[in-house]
Amino acid sequence: MNWTWLHKWGSPKLFYVMSGRCLPWLAFASALLLVIGLSWGLAFAPPDYQQGDSFRIMYIHVPAALLAQSIYVMLATAGVIGAIWKMKLADVALQQAAPIGAWMTFIALSTGAIWGKPTWGTYWVWDARLTSMLILLFLYLGVIALGQAITNRDSAARACAVLAVVGVVNIPIIKYSVEWWNTLHQPASFSLTRAPAMPAQMWLPLLLAVLGFYCFFGAVLFARMRLEVLRREAGSRWADAEIARLLEDRS
Amino acid sequence: MIAFASFADFLAMGGHGAYVWGGYGLCLALLALNVVLPLLARRRYLNDLARSRRREALP
Numbered sequence: 001m002n003w004t005w006l007h008k009w010g011s012p013k014l015f016y017v018m019s020g021r022c023l024p025w026l027a028f029a030s031a032l033l034l035v036i037g038l039s040w041g042l043a044f045a046p047p048d049y050q051q052g053d054s055f056r057i058m059y060i061h062v063p064a065a066l067l068a069q070s071i072y073v074m075l076a077t078a079g080v081i082g083a084i085w086k087m088k089l090a091d092v093a094l095q096q097a098a099p100i101g102a103w104m105t106f107i108a109l110s111t112g113a114i115w116g117k118p119t120w121g122t123y124w125v126w127d128a129r130l131t132s133m134l135i136l137l138f139l140y141l142g143v144i145a146l147g148q149a150i151t152n153r154d155s156a157a158r159a160c161a162v163l164a165v166v167g168v169v170n171i172p173i174i175k176y177s178v179e180w181w182n183t184l185h186q187p188a189s190f191s192l193t194r195a196p197a198m199p200a201q202m203w204l205p206l207l208l209a210v211l212g213f214y215c216f217f218g219a220v221l222f223a224r225m226r227l228e229v230l231r232r233e234a235g236s237r238w239a240d241a242e243i244a245r246l247l248e249d250r251s
Numbered sequence: 252m253i254a255f256a257s258f259a260d261f262l263a264m265g266g267h268g269a270y271v272w273g274g275y276g277l278c279l280a281l282l283a284l285n286v287v288l289p290l291l292a293r294r295r296y297l298n299d300l301a302r303s304r305r306r307e308a309l310p
Contacts, residue, residue, distance in 0.1 A: 042275070043261060046254055054267040060278040103285055107278050114274040118267050216282065223289045227296060247301055 003085065010087040012229045013238050019222040026219040033212030040205035048202075057115040059206055063213035065108035065133070069171055071101035071217065072136060075143065076168040079161030089225075091157035092232070094164060095147045096224040100217055102140035109133055120184055128177035129185035132170060139167040 008014065041059035048055035075094050082090035112130070113123040124130065143160050150156035178187040190196055196203045233239035255261040264271040 038275070042271075043253055043255065047265065052267065053265040054270055056264070056271050057274045060275060064278065100285060103281055107281050111274045111278055114270050114277070118270050216285075220285050220289065223293075227289060227293045231296065243297075243300060246297055247304075250297060250301070 006085060007087070010085070010089045012089060012092075012233050013236075015089055016226055016229050016233075016238075016242070019226055023219055023222045023226075026215050026222065030212050030215035030219055033208050033215060037205045037208030037210075037212050041209060045202050045205055046199065051119055054115060054118045057111055059209045061108060061111040061115060062206060063210040064104045064111065066210060067213045067217055068101055068104035068108050068133075068136060069174060070214075071097050071104060072139065072164070072171060073168060075101065075164040079164040082157055083161050088157075088232070089229070091153075091160075092225050092228050093221070094143075094157070094160055096228055097217075097221055098140055098143045098147070098160075100220055100224075102137060102144060104213075104217075105133060105137040105140060109137065125184050127183040127185055128181035129174065129183050132174040132177050135170055136167075136174065139163070139170060142167075 038059055042056055045056070045059075047053050075097055078090040078094040078097070081087055082094065109130070112133075116125070117123050143163050146159045146163060147156050150159055177183060178185055189198070190203070190206075230239055230243065234243060253261075262268055262272075
């Protein structure tokens with residue numbers, strides 16, 4: 001099989017140009033989806049028949065938790081691509097996505113704790129879902145710490161890739177924790193195969209918020225990766241021209 | 252349709268106002284932090300470059 005297309009799309013310069021074009025649209029889509037989804041969820045969705053209005057925390061908790069797991073799968077995928085095809089851009093993506101994933105995990109854990117108090121009567125309980133999410137946070141912190149502690153760039157990339165790939169085993173544990181163990185956390189309310197058991201007024205704003213969080217991740221990841229690509233490529237002709245242009249714009 | 256009878260009801264969130272608004276406030280603050288940190292890092296990088304270039308340009 002011919003893999004030249006992969007290396008073409010892995011070129012730092014091409015990434016820099018294309019991501020620069022996508023970024024404003026991602027940022028705009030993210031802002032629009034979040035404003036509509038969250039205000040709809042906060043003010044217009046009907047209250048839950050059991051939880052009343054505290055269920056509105058769902059509109060930030062569920063998107064953050066979904067995104068936190070997706071980002072970790074992305075980390076592992078980037079680790080595999082970087083290890084097999086020696087693609088530097090995959091390493092940049094892995095290292096720059098990890099802090100965003102850690103923040104999303106933290107948002108999911110903290111909004112979950114805040115939601116738990118009025119609903120379960122406690123901020124924290126060591127059940128399987130909460131514990132496996134806490135392990136996800138530690139995996140993210142491990143990837144970040146490894147990347148910063150190892151000064152040799154290639155060794156750091158390999159170590160982060162290995163940790164990302166090994167840690168991905170935690171993702172199915174998070175997903176099925178609510179089925180395998182008797183958890184205080186409720187099982188999933190949504191599935192790809194059946195219609196949601198709630199009115200559209202309730203799940204549509206959640207769908208918008210989820211899309212908004214994913215666009216947010218795309219925009220922030222691109223912004224972070226573009227700076228890192230510029231740093232690593234400084235000295236090459238295109239990067240120096242771009243840096244000169246940026247310095248010109250500032251003054 | 253708006254799910255609340257008045258703005259005071261909206262703020263109260265059926266008695267769970269502190270949890271709902273606290274959760275949203277924390278989440279939005281952390282999202283904003285994720286936007287601001289890369290922008291600050293970029294500005295710092297360009298500032299450092301500009302400073303070292305000025306130093307090199309001195310006679």
